[in-house]
Amino acid sequence: MNKFKTLGLGILISFFLTISSNADSIRIGTEGAYPPWNSKDASGNLIGFEVELANELCKIMKAECTIVEQDWDGMIPALLMRKFDAIMAGMSITAERQKTITFSQGYADEVASLAVMKGSNLEGMDTPEGINLSLGGSDVKKALKTLTGVLAGKTVCVQTATIHQNFLDSGDVGSVNVRTYKTQDEVNLDLASGRCDAALAAAVAFTDYADKSGKPVVLVGPTFSGGAFGNGVGVGIRQGGDDAIGKRDAKLLKDFNKAIDKARKQGIISKLAIKHFGFDASM
């Protein structure tokens, strides 16, 4: 019996030691399922734009970093529960999220777009090339009206808890039949199978899928930015407070902002963006 007690105690102690040994490093949460922002290679290692950028930012901050994987739909709750200290997961800075967490300055920006399978009757929409919902104006109104007409009664697929879902739920394009998925991979699968009439996500998410799978996925309609689509992608961090952890979070925000400034000046962000997106998505 005593042997068991010692063994149990030993396991317990080593458990706490592993936790405390990580206390000083920064843990960064990412999804690992949203290429080219972040994804996994065949052997399960996290790769992608944000994984490399996170390592560069940590080098600049001279901090030890661990990148942690977390499902997208639990990303913000996990941050709030201190499973990690920062989110770098292609998360756009939106007013809705800023009610709960805070963001660093944006490090990259990328437009959203609708995608369909080649041969769909949604191809060849008469809309401008891109619309910025924050700017408004008659062009935007006209484009949204066209979209409302074309998408009426159609099933549009999105990843859950994204800006894309928020936009469709907002009613700007009328009452489309929104279907939500846990990951973008699943959205792509159902777009290809024909269960979705169209899908909405970051334009690169579709072009990346089309390239890798060889499926005839094509972008249609205008590209979207502003409004529900937020103001670029930034590092998500807990809102600071007066206690020790709150102060640490506030300092972390400052550190990230400085590091992003530096990385931008040195051209690191642009270089990584071109490598992963094929164009300069840095901001």
Add this chain to the structure above:
Amino acid sequence: MIGSFPKLLSATVITLKLLSLSLFFGLFIGLLFAILRMSKNPIINKFAYGYSYVFRGTPLLVQIFIIYFGLGQIEYLRSTFLWVILKEPYWCAVIAFALNTGAYTSEILRSAFQTIKPGLIEAGKSLGIPNKVIFYKIQIPIAIKQSLPAYGNEIILMLKGTSLASTVTLMDLTGVAKYIISTTFKPIEVFIVAGGIYLFMTFCVHNFIKFLEKKYGFQT
């Protein structure tokens, strides 16, 4: 938080619909395969055994994924009439659940049939009752009574299993709970409420089965 309660309740309706449809089809599948399992023909017997072995030996989540995402990848299937059904996540979930619960039900019923005392069947035969009538009027009623406790368990397991429907985009109780969390970022509160609703449904099922057990007795 209180505002999200009606949303969860209306999602409960979808959960109950999924459950009742799956159990309805599952019971027929289970009965059919229980009879096949008792067949003396080795091919039919092995086939029924294989079905229950595969569906009881793999996770329900994997079964749903194979039926929903897996079958959706087969291009040929998309050009057949089957696609009308398989295109809908709702029917994919019902098919997966019914096949899964059918496998368990077939085992429950088979063991119930096999525990019927031979004397009861012999008594029927000595009265000159035809075999068919013995099966419908003696074996099936006794088997159903025998299997009530185990089948009640299966209903409860299936009730909780329906939460996997949310993985194929269905907005059942779990799906709506996840959706509310994605806008409120309050997982603990929402999941506790959703868990409470599941617990209440289990409570009802449990007591209903208990009532049936009492009413129809266990004496055979």
